[in-house]
Amino acid sequence: MNEPRLLIVGLGLIGGSLAAALKETGFPGEIVACDRNPRELEQALSQGIIDAGDTSMVNLLPRTTLILLAVPVLSMQTVLVELARLLDKGLVDRERLVITDVGSTKASIRAATIEAFGKIPSNLVLGHPIAGSERSGVAAANPRLFDRHKVILTPEKDTAPDALARVRRLWQACGAEVMEMTVERHDQVLARTSHLPHLLAFSLVDTLARQHQRQDIFRYAAGGFRDFTRIAGSDPVMWRDIFLANRDAVLDALDDFQAGLAGLRKAVEQADGDSMLAIFDRASHARRYFDTLLNQSSYQAGYQIMQQTILSFRVSPGGSVSRRIRVPGDKSISHRSIMLGALAEGVTEVSGFLEGEDSLATLQAFRDMGVAIEGPSQGRVTIHGVGLHGLKPPPGPIYLGNSGTGMRLFAGLLSGQAFDSELTGDASLTKRPMNRVAEPLRQMGAQIDTAPEGRPPLKIRGGQALKGIDYEMPVASAQVKSCLLLAGLYAKGETRVREPAPTRDHTERMLSGFGYPVRREGDTAILSGGGTLQAGPIDVPADISSAAFFLVAAAITPGSDLILEHVGINPTRIGVLNILRAMGADLELSGQQEVGGEPVADIRIRYAPLRGIDIPVDQVPLAIDEFPALFIAAANACGTTRLRGAEELRVKESDRIQAMASGLDILGVTNTVREDGIDIEGRAEKDDDGSRVHYGGGRIDSLGDHRIAMAFSIAGLRAGEPILIENCANVATSFPGFVDLANQVGMLIETETREGS
Numbered sequence: 001m002n003e004p005r006l007l008i009v010g011l012g013l014i015g016g017s018l019a020a021a022l023k024e025t026g027f028p029g030e031i032v033a034c035d036r037n038p039r040e041l042e043q044a045l046s047q048g049i050i051d052a053g054d055t056s057m058v059n060l061l062p063r064t065t066l067i068l069l070a071v072p073v074l075s076m077q078t079v080l081v082e083l084a085r086l087l088d089k090g091l092v093d094r095e096r097l098v099i100t101d102v103g104s105t106k107a108s109i110r111a112a113t114i115e116a117f118g119k120i121p122s123n124l125v126l127g128h129p130i131a132g133s134e135r136s137g138v139a140a141a142n143p144r145l146f147d148r149h150k151v152i153l154t155p156e157k158d159t160a161p162d163a164l165a166r167v168r169r170l171w172q173a174c175g176a177e178v179m180e181m182t183v184e185r186h187d188q189v190l191a192r193t194s195h196l197p198h199l200l201a202f203s204l205v206d207t208l209a210r211q212h213q214r215q216d217i218f219r220y221a222a223g224g225f226r227d228f229t230r231i232a233g234s235d236p237v238m239w240r241d242i243f244l245a246n247r248d249a250v251l252d253a254l255d256d257f258q259a260g261l262a263g264l265r266k267a268v269e270q271a272d273g274d275s276m277l278a279i280f281d282r283a284s285h286a287r288r289y290f291d292t293l294l295n296q297s298s299y300q301a302g303y304q305i306m307q308q309t310i311l312s313f314r315v316s317p318g319g320s321v322s323r324r325i326r327v328p329g330d331k332s333i334s335h336r337s338i339m340l341g342a343l344a345e346g347v348t349e350v351s352g353f354l355e356g357e358d359s360l361a362t363l364q365a366f367r368d369m370g371v372a373i374e375g376p377s378q379g380r381v382t383i384h385g386v387g388l389h390g391l392k393p394p395p396g397p398i399y400l401g402n403s404g405t406g407m408r409l410f411a412g413l414l415s416g417q418a419f420d421s422e423l424t425g426d427a428s429l430t431k432r433p434m435n436r437v438a439e440p441l442r443q444m445g446a447q448i449d450t451a452p453e454g455r456p457p458l459k460i461r462g463g464q465a466l467k468g469i470d471y472e473m474p475v476a477s478a479q480v481k482s483c484l485l486l487a488g489l490y491a492k493g494e495t496r497v498r499e500p501a502p503t504r505d506h507t508e509r510m511l512s513g514f515g516y517p518v519r520r521e522g523d524t525a526i527l528s529g530g531g532t533l534q535a536g537p538i539d540v541p542a543d544i545s546s547a548a549f550f551l552v553a554a555a556i557t558p559g560s561d562l563i564l565e566h567v568g569i570n571p572t573r574i575g576v577l578n579i580l581r582a583m584g585a586d587l588e589l590s591g592q593q594e595v596g597g598e599p600v601a602d603i604r605i606r607y608a609p610l611r612g613i614d615i616p617v618d619q620v621p622l623a624i625d626e627f628p629a630l631f632i633a634a635a636n637a638c639g640t641t642r643l644r645g646a647e648e649l650r651v652k653e654s655d656r657i658q659a660m661a662s663g664l665d666i667l668g669v670t671n672t673v674r675e676d677g678i679d680i681e682g683r684a685e686k687d688d689d690g691s692r693v694h695y696g697g698g699r700i701d702s703l704g705d706h707r708i709a710m711a712f713s714i715a716g717l718r719a720g721e722p723i724l725i726e727n728c729a730n731v732a733t734s735f736p737g738f739v740d741l742a743n744q745v746g747m748l749i750e751t752e753t754r755e756g757s
């Protein structure tokens with residue numbers, strides 16, 4: 001920044017904090033301030049945040065290149081008129097000068113500018129830092145006030161690009177993220193996000209303070225009251241000015257709010273618990289949801305982008321694997337429990353629900369479509385079903401984070417609704433192929449637009465009459481099958497889906513459990529539209545795909561003895577057990593039973609030397625998500641393991657063949673990548689007594705794919721050096737608590753966060 005002199009007019013909290021922030025960053029120019037109150041100037045001088053101060057601008061203008069107006073909104077007019085007068089006197093080099101402000105409303109300040117200058121000067125850039133505090137005055141100045149906060153600039157068409165760039169740099173130097181919008185948009189957005197909440201806080205506190213039991217009210221006021229009303233302690237003059245200046249936008253926002261409040265009042269009056277629950281649930285999740293939506297990321301990764309950190313796992317070599325544990329609930333079944341529960345008649349109680357980001361995104365989507373859902377709380381969710389035709393239009397695009405299952409199943413379900421919808425997701429999901437569902441859905445009569453090459457977002461036109469089709473799937477995909485069966489619920493006639501190889505059948509099982517007839521003829525699943533679903537309890541088993549990491553961990557670690565409880569062993573999911581057994585793993589199943597139509601068992605696994613195998617092609621769809629873990633088993637086996645017929649792995653959250661091959665290369669495990677698979681040369685030797693390490697360590701990028709991150713975490717058990725795995729936030733999509741559980745069984749994983757770029 002090359003600003004020989006910055007003049008701050010109005011030394012309140014914002015002006016003072018800017019001065020303090022710039023001083024901390026080593027701002028090379030002088031910082032001078034003008035304020036009507038000499039005590040504020042003395043205070044700032046004694047804090048060392050300004051170099052000089054004066055109660056009038058005249059003496060400070062010479063040599064000034066940048067002026068920041070930080071006076072209250074309604075004083076802006078007077079200051080601007082005075083400034084225009086002084087500038088006409090030639091006190092300053094006008095060619096070089098840039099003027100900006102920090103006012104909380106922009107239309108009124110723009111009008112004041114035109115009044116003072118006769119037009120909006122091209123060197124004037126209006127702005128507003130979205131940061132503040134209920135405290136005021138320069139004594140409360142905080143050099144970190146703008147750090148990672150947003151600053152909105154509202155340039156006009158003929159604003160000089162250089163002036164805009166210099167104001168941008170000023171804020172960026174204080175750590176702020178600078179964005180641009182029009183004056184009108186700014187005022188509307190701020191009316192809702194800032195002005196309305198302040199109005200409510202002032203009003204609530206004032207209303208309560210005037211009631212005769214006020215002493216008791218304030219004596220017993222708890223955290224909720226304090227949180228909600230903190231901002232009622234803000235500067236009254238400043239806020240009066242804001243409401244005078246932004247009247248129209250505030251009134252619009254207030255009208256919307258009053259309509260919402262009236263709805264809630266009615267629900268309370270009529271003891272309408274379902275309506276209240278729907279509103280409270282939506283609201284209680286909305287904040288986090290919108291943060292992630294804005295970041296176009298999964299919940300955790302979005303949170304990290306907000307915090308500008310990157311999560312890594314540092315895995316120390318060695319460790320042990322013994323204990324009795326239960327991994328979180330099955331992701332596929334959790335998605336379906338919410339979907340079918342919402343579409344059923346009656347109340348569905350779910351236990352064992354996976355509180356991972358993918359299934360939570362599905363849950364949020366139904367809340368957005370008006371379904372009242374309680375929880376999740378420790379795996380319990382209560383869904384107040386609205387019936388097959390009871391969903392309401394969502395208020396905007398449905399955001400599914402990282403979840404391919406979510407997007408493909410929703411595509412089918414929403415094709416049958418009366419309303420339009422749009423499905424979006426994070427950067428990984430946006431790259432995944434959706435034509436596999438869009439094309440057959442179109443054959444059923446759905447209207448779906450995709451981005452080029454069949455990528456998300458999907459735009460689905462409601463109100464289409466669907467008809468059943470007889471569809472032969474080109475790929476063995478449970479997501480495609482489930483998508484078409486869900487659309488089939490809304491279609492006229494029979495929907496028949498033929499699979500080239502068996503894929504997970506949770507949709508069929510759960511539909512049957514909810515009393516909806518689904519037939520199977522050989523390799524074809526069949527249902528007819530027009531029925532109803534009856535709610536019933538769902539017990540979600542532990543996810544065999546999550547268990548797989550621990551199975552492989554125990555299988556490769558000498559001395560291990562691990563029991564995994566209540567794992568789903570649906571025959572369409574047990575490829576990982578079959579493959580590990582074929583490699584020589586010591587596996588025992590006990591306590592087999594059926595819960596809610598899904599078989600479960602406890603699985604005990606102990607160390608035994610593994611050998612490389614040719615993986616039978618028919619096992620591929622039955623173990624599709626477990627290959628990253630199985631590749632680590634292969635790396636620790638004796639001999640070569642060959643996988644073929646697994647091209648689907650290339651279109652998961654990452655290209656899992658390439659991502660695993662790159663990581664194995666770093667560890668020093670020889671492998672050959674094939675179009676549809678991989679050959680992995682196991683590092684164990686024939687007489688392996690379990691004491692040798694099998695490979696080295698290094699830094700591996702998981703590419704944001706949860707299963708790649710977890711696979712290399714277990715690889716550490718037989719590594720000779722630490723493994724640093726980067727980009728691990730998405731582990732929370734399928735396996736929240738993975739690191740804690742891994743460490744409980746004896747693995748050695750630490751999490752690290754570092755600043756992102």
Ligand SMILES: O=C(O)C1=C[C@@H](OP(=O)(O)O)[C@@H](O)[C@H](O)C1
Nearest residue numbers: 332405476477478479480624625
């Ligand atoms: O239906 C499901 O719940 C899933 C099906 C599989 O995907 P495909 O259908 O694309 O094989 C699997 O990879 C995914 O994790 C979950």
Ligand SMILES: C=C(OP(=O)(O)O)C(=O)O
Nearest residue numbers: 402403404405406625652
């Ligand atoms: C592929 C996976 O999930 P999805 O397709 O739902 O993103 C997975 O969990 O490995």
